[in-house]
Amino acid sequence: MTYLKLNDGTRLPKLGLGLWQVPNDVASFVVTGAIQRGYRLFDGAALYGNEAELGAGIRAADCPRDQIFLTTKIWNDRQGFDQTLSAFDESEARLGLTPDLILIHWPCPQRGLYLETWRALVRLREEGRVRSIGVSNFHADHLVRIIGETGVTPVLNQIELHPRLQQAELRAMHERLGIVTQSWTPLGGGRSFDAPPIRAIADRLGVTPAQVILRWHLQLGCSAIPRSTRPEGQAENLAALDLTLTDDDMAAIATLDAGERTGPDPMLVG
Numbered sequence: 001m002t003y004l005k006l007n008d009g010t011r012l013p014k015l016g017l018g019l020w021q022v023p024n025d026v027a028s029f030v031v032t033g034a035i036q037r038g039y040r041l042f043d044g045a046a047l048y049g050n051e052a053e054l055g056a057g058i059r060a061a062d063c064p065r066d067q068i069f070l071t072t073k074i075w076n077d078r079q080g081f082d083q084t085l086s087a088f089d090e091s092e093a094r095l096g097l098t099p100d101l102i103l104i105h106w107p108c109p110q111r112g113l114y115l116e117t118w119r120a121l122v123r124l125r126e127e128g129r130v131r132s133i134g135v136s137n138f139h140a141d142h143l144v145r146i147i148g149e150t151g152v153t154p155v156l157n158q159i160e161l162h163p164r165l166q167q168a169e170l171r172a173m174h175e176r177l178g179i180v181t182q183s184w185t186p187l188g189g190g191r192s193f194d195a196p197p198i199r200a201i202a203d204r205l206g207v208t209p210a211q212v213i214l215r216w217h218l219q220l221g222c223s224a225i226p227r228s229t230r231p232e233g234q235a236e237n238l239a240a241l242d243l244t245l246t247d248d249d250m251a252a253i254a255t256l257d258a259g260e261r262t263g264p265d266p267m268l269v270g
């Protein structure tokens with residue numbers, strides 16, 4: 001595993017396993033197997049409904065807790081100061097573990113509560129209840145507001161990012177502010193697997209399109225959290241850590257940006 005340094009001094013494994021839509025009856029087994037294959041970062045959320053299985057899978061693995069990086073997220077209907085504190089307690093109880101990182105899942109600007117939600121995460125960190133705090137799906141003005149009001153910069157912003165949605169402006173802002181960009185749906189629904197630049201690079205290197213795309217994320221300086229419930233899919237994705245793309249490869253993939261989301265616009269999620 002290779003790591004990124006967060007702005008609070010902790011280290012984040014660059015590549016992790018996403019838990020969205022991982023069915024409850026296999027989630028624990030999938031997580032334990034992923035740890036055996038070398039995964040050290042797990043991306044969960046209250047919304048995913050499998051925090052209990054995620055925690056059980058980590059506890060069942062033969063790996064010291066301090067080598068695993070566990071993320072979970074506050075769901076939209078628990079925004080607000082007090083609600084967030086109790087949602088954190090509930091996630092911790094379901095996981096049976098203290099998460100290393102807690103994120104605000106979406107800013108939900110219509111609710112008008114993301115600043116108070118952020119203040120609650122700051123409180124949890126000040127009290128030593130959680131080591132790292134961050135956000136997800138935040139736009140530039142949401143970041144400016146929470147940092148301006150609290151003086152606390154999130155360690156990362158987890159955003160939709162893949163070759164058809166490259167988020168160059170937001171990534172540049174993150175870099176200026178010392179925020180890690182973490183890519184969700186990093187494989188972009190497979191929509192770029194057959195794009196000529198991806199195919200050409202994959203053929204030249206003798207690897208798969210998914211590996212080329214994951215390597216592209218890592219070379220952009222992002223963390224990525226692809227989901228695969230298949231052992232061979234997990235191993236394939238992890239092996240992206242060992243590839244190298246040239247500057248020309250990176251430039252060729254840059255041409256695929258189409259500003260095209262697979263998920264909703266964060267401004268519209270309520």
Ligand SMILES: NC(=O)c1ccc[n+]([C@@H]2O[C@H](COP(=O)([O-])OP(=O)(O)OC[C@H]3O[C@@H](n4cnc5c(N)ncnc54)[C@H](OP(=O)(O)O)[C@@H]3O)[C@@H](O)[C@H]2O)c1
Pocket residue numbers: 017018019020021043044105136137158159183184185186187188189208210211225226227228229230233234236237263
């Ligand atoms: N913060 C947010 O709002 C947000 C939103 C969406 C997602 N996320 C997080 O991001 C994680 C990843 O996103 P995602 O799950 O939407 O999509 P993804 O990881 O980009 O893609 C997952 C899909 O690709 C397949 N796949 C995985 N590896 C593959 C490979 N090497 N070759 C071909 N197909 C492959 C998987 O099927 P198999 O299982 O069969 O391999 C699955 O159908 C989520 O699990 C979640 O943790 C966060």
